[in-house]
Amino acid sequence: MTEDEISTSGYQLSLPTFHGPLDLLLHLIKQNEIDIYDIPIARITDQYNAYLEAMEELDLEIAADYIYMAAMLIHIKSKMLLPRDETAEVTEDPRAELVNRLLEYQRFKAVAESFAELDVVRMGVWPRPAVSHNGEPAEIDMSEVSLFDLIDAFRTALTRYKVNHPQAIELKRTLHKVSDMMAELYNKLKEKSPIRLQWFLEGRDRDELIAIFLGMLELVRLGGISLQQGELFGEILVAMTQNPLDESQFAVYDQR
Amino acid sequence: MNELRAALEAILFVSNEPVTLDSLAEALGEKPDAVAKELEEIKNFLDVNVGGFTLEHTGGGWRLATRPEHEDVLKKYFARKGESRLSIAALETLAIVAYRQPITAPEINDIRGVNSSAVLHTLLERRLLRVAGRKEVVGSPFLYRTTREFLIHFGLNDIRDLPRLEEFGDLIGEPMSDDVVAAIGVQSAAVDDQTE
């Protein structure tokens, strides 16, 4: 934990900064000399919220993670107020999950502190400089090559290609014609109607989606298909209408 | 002069990353035991007689490296700032991955209580973490592991050289009373099954 000097309206106020809501809770527990296994939730919740308010007053951005924890504390507090079910075999302490998380986080925080010490010491240890042998280009130990390197290599190649061929990527792109998509959708519907739109769109790339969308609008406009959506954000169904279309005319709708 | 030892010194000298016992033994046509013995002797000799660098057993191999006390001299001579120190967020994330690998970003976020994606990116870039496949759960999140670079950076030879997680954390508060133990369902047992 570090102390950040925050200057507001002429006077200096020192507010400790924390590395997340769990860090803040641990701080409060320590400060109040509270038994972590018997946290007075109401008191800690008040102090936690007071800290968030202080942050707000200082116009510090409060991350969603802190707000989520505040809600969780209130939830636990409300559960603590409920009368205990005496008949239940084992009464689950509403605080149990939070205590577990705090204990776990505290351990990793301690590991991080020991890593921090090592980090400082080991930063001062320098190896021999890398030398290329027989003028060979740089190599990577295969056991150290990860997906990250693979993606990075692919990106490097594509970026270089793009620089060398300003137009070529555009040319190589598979063009999806609106008419093709109209035909594909229409033929699918001939086999089976209605179909789920989501199913038809699955696995398509962006260009295809655009072509499908345009084609679908044309088909609707021509009265060949209909779209139904049962509820807001619900599944969209695509169905044939009783109005047959002339597929040979689809090409008219291709735009360049 | 001992020929094996001289050859080992030559190879170590030109290598900037740890060299494994096996690769040394293979290249020199010697038994690994004999090579290991010589390496120990080189290390002892350097520790006693040479102030500027030492032989360390790290990242699963051996490498020559300077000693921490010369950091200032080196920085000054090479007018280099050196790498910046790792942030607390980065160290926490490393700690979690070190003990729980392979682990996904959502799992890390859950333990830290905050979003860790920016930190993960920094650690990937510094090669202290690597992506090691995907977890077969909804969303197929990437799995992260520590790298050899991580071991070297922290002077570890093997991930198993880390102290047990239980040895960390002066746990705040009183020892658990029995009914709390029952309520919480002691979880610490789940903590130590960290094996690569």
Place this chain on the structure above:
Amino acid sequence: MNELRAALEAILFVSNEPVTLDSLAEALGEKPDAVAKELEEIKNFLDVNVGGFTLEHTGGGWRLATRPEHEDVLKKYFARKGESRLSIAALETLAIVAYRQPITAPEINDIRGVNSSAVLHTLLERRLLRVAGRKEVVGSPFLYRTTREFLIHFGLNDIRDLPRLEEFGDLIGEPMSDDVVAAIGVQSAAVDDQTE
């Protein structure tokens, strides 16, 4: 232990290029004479006690270097080591095949802008790539695909587990430009049909 000497050793150890007496004296705040004397002593010490490398006084200054008699050992060691290493060119080719498979050598050459046949040969030899038929175009060139070993190495269960384009920027840490994304996007359909 002599502090000046240790500091000199550390600097020499980290330097690839010869270092001049003056630059050493300046960085260490010592008189050139004192530094020269220490350098001579280091040289003598290494010549007597260390077989693997020496301190040489070359035109440009002083530098640690291996001795000529170890050239063969070093060559042998690095030749073996090279077997487990991948050049940047090979990694790039591997990445292109992974994302664009099945793909022919001319297509790879086109993307990379250089001839890739030597690299392809290496990747086939390492069993990271395989030949998967021929493309029905003029010349019937071979089609290349990644192998099961490739998947195992990268911890993937299926080639479809390769990071997708929307994850691309996240992992790299910077947004991908739209046209590059589009170029990557084209292949996603091609990847789909590969089941090992």
